[in-house]
Structures are given as C-alpha cells and as structure tokens.
Amino acid sequence: MSHIAPKSMYYTIFGILMVMTALTVYAAFHHLGVFNFPVAIGIAITKATLVVLFFMHAKYSSRLTKLFVGMSFFFLAIMFALTLTDYMSRGLKTYPGGAGGAGYGVRSAAPAHEAAPAGEEHKEGEAAH
C-alpha cells in the first residue's frame, strides 16, 4: 500500500542524527565567532530535514502531501523574514547621512532599570561584586 523502507535506512538515519548531535555539541565549545549560531542552526535544519524526509516518509509521499510539508516551512520563512526585516533594521539609517529610522536605538530606549545597555550594566554589576 505504501512504501516500506528497509530497516537499515532507519538505523542509518539514526546514526547520522547521533553524529550530528555530537557535532553540534562539539562546535558549541569552539569559538567560531559569528559562525557559532549559523553552524548550530544549520545542523538543526539538516537534522530536521532528515527526520521529515525519512522518519516521516515525506520522501515517499504524494506530491500534494509534499506541497503541504513545504508550505509549513514556507509560511514559517515568511513570518521570520518579514518580522526580522522590521526589527533588525530599526537601527539603520534610512537615507544617506541621515539619522536613524523611527525605531532607532530601540535597544537602549528600553526601560532603563535593567534592560538596556546590558553590557555596561553588566560591567557595573561585576565591579560591585
């Protein structure tokens, strides 16, 4: 009725997932600068893709089901892209030589008592300590 994959496939995928789990823990303890985050997310996305394709049988599903699978991540991408486009660009200048946009300095404009500029207050805390 539907595709029956060999047992060896499931064990192989499990093995790859285990190796990648070890890899992501290993990478977390190495200073990769700005790449720590993309590496961790990249490994997670790869693991998730393997689970979807092989454990969840998306690879062997009908085209309509595949469309639905892709749709969930497509809408997720829209949600992330549009929201982050807004929040991540708030400190940017909106024209050459101009001041920042409407949300400029939103990070330091947060309630002063503890939120913002976290870095400086952290140093104060350490000094007091």
Place this chain on the structure above:
Amino acid sequence: MSDAAAITGDAHAHGHHPDLQHHFDTLEQQHEAATLGMWLFLVTEVLFFGGLFLAYMLYRVWYHEAWVAGSKELSIALGGFNTVVLIGSSLTMAMAVRSAQTGYRRATIGWLLGTMALGLTFLIVKVFEYKDKFDHHHVPGYDFHVDAAHAGIAGPMEIFFSLYFTMTGLHALHMIIGFGLMSVITWMAYKNRFSPQWYTPVEMSGLYWHFVDIVWIFLFPLLYLVDRTQ
C-alpha cells in the same frame, strides 16, 4: 463499493475492508486523506512553535548578554542526554510504524512500548532540570533572582527563563499528549486492530511524535548550546 448493501443498512456484509469508511473509494485514498490532514495539522503546529522561536530570536538580539548568561545556567549533559533519548524514541517510533506496515503485531507493540519508555525517560529528566531551576530561583515570577554578577541583567534573564519554560513546557505537554496517543495505539495493536492494509493510527501518531522530536532538535542548540563560547 456496493451501494445496494449500504442502502439496505447492512453495513458490513458487503465486500470491502472493514476499516474502509464509506466516504472513501479505496484504502489508498483514505490513507492519503489521513496523511494530508495530519500534515495540515502539523503546519499549524510548526507556526505555533514558530511564533515562540521568533520571540526567542528577537529577545536574543536585544538582550544577548542575558541570553548568554541564561543559557549557561542550563545543563548540556542533561539536555544532550535528552536529545539522544528523544531521537532514539523517533527511531523506535519509525520501527513501530514499519512493523505495523509489515504486519508484525508483537514487534509493533514492542517498539511502541520502547518509544513510550524513552518518552517517559525524557520527561523524568526534564522534571529534574525544572527542579534545579526552582532550587536556583530561576523560575520567572516565583521568587526569581540571579547571582550578583548578573544583577544588572536580571530582568532580561527573567525573559530568557520565561521563554525557556514556555517552549520546553509546551514541548513537554506535546510529549505527554503523545504518550497518551501511544497508549491507545499500543492497546489497539494488542487487540490486533491493525493490518498491513490499515495501520493509519500508528502512522499518524508517528508523524506527531517525529514532529515533537523536531521541535526539540531546534530547542536543544538554541537554548543550551549557541552561546557557550561567548
């Protein structure tokens, strides 16, 4: 299918598979509809957890220092152990579905019980992790405080732990629901309800369980790992 039998109300004297419902033409069509419906539900689940991941991302950028400090309070040993346990439970679940596909009833029950055992292990470890957070006053809104070195970022750290508890808590809730589903499926398998022609509940529970696994695949690096070197 036989319309005559349906009209006379003699529902199951006519010659179709007992698990084929009357509004479907074939078992294949029924199976396809169930799979599609389950994936549609999972789309809503992806977006449901997606909103929380988005909140995590924004606050992480705003309060990066608090995220680093909060993340370092979590135990990689316990989180890593749970990752192995949960991916292992995905393997046993996939094998349960395969056993159902091939009609091995005892194997199906065995793999399902194995999956439940691993799921329970995960939840028990989670209880110990949560208890540790209570002991260290890292539970938001419940006598929350951080050590003196982080006094200046106590507020943002409380946000970190709010998201930690919301995301892992909702994940754990999904696992508890999955455990309930699995209990029913195991009982049905015990009652010999499945056949290579019809094992839809096993497969749909499998899809759900794998989805819960995927959520954790993202939670583990994001909450426990990414800021270790900062």
